[in-house]
Amino acid sequence: MASHLVLVKIVLQYMPLYLFSILVAPKWVLKKIKNLHGNFLWGSSGQNRKWALVKWETTFLPKNYGGTGLEDTQHRNVVMGARLWWKWISSSHTPWAILWTTKYANN
Numbered sequence: 659m660a661s662h663l664v665l666v667k668i669v670l671q672y673m674p675l676y677l678f679s680i681l682v683a684p685k686w687v688l689k690k691i692k693n694l695h696g697n698f699l700w701g702s703s704g705q706n707r708k709w710a711l712v713k714w715e716t717t718f719l720p721k722n723y724g725g726t727g728l729e730d731t732q733h734r735n736v737v738m739g740a741r742l743w744w745k746w747i748s749s750s751h752t753p754w755a756i757l758w759t760t761k762y763a764n765n
Contacts, residue, residue, distance in 0.1 A: 663699060663726055670695055671729055678738035688732045695728070 674691060677683065683691075696714060719725025746755050 663728075665698070667728060670698065671731070671734075674731070675734070675738070678735050679742060682739045683735050685732075688735060691731045695731070 670691075674683070692714075699717070716724060717726045717728050718730045719727075721727045746758055749755055750759065
């Protein structure tokens, strides 16, 4: 169980991070990613379904509150989207910001 938790934290949660930093993912993608995390964490595969040992909402709590310390993919997506918007607004003189402004915010 501990090895699955480490792999989910280090590998599976950070794989879509680059995508989240440049795009806002649709809800169905976030739900699919969350299902993949849960299935891997609890050891479910194909027809072999296993019971979750903790409520899924509890897994996102910090360890000192009884959770596992995992980060919510939907929350991460919102944060990275806000970061992208902040970079766009604060550094409007960069080439990519000028391109985005002319393409998406020409008014």
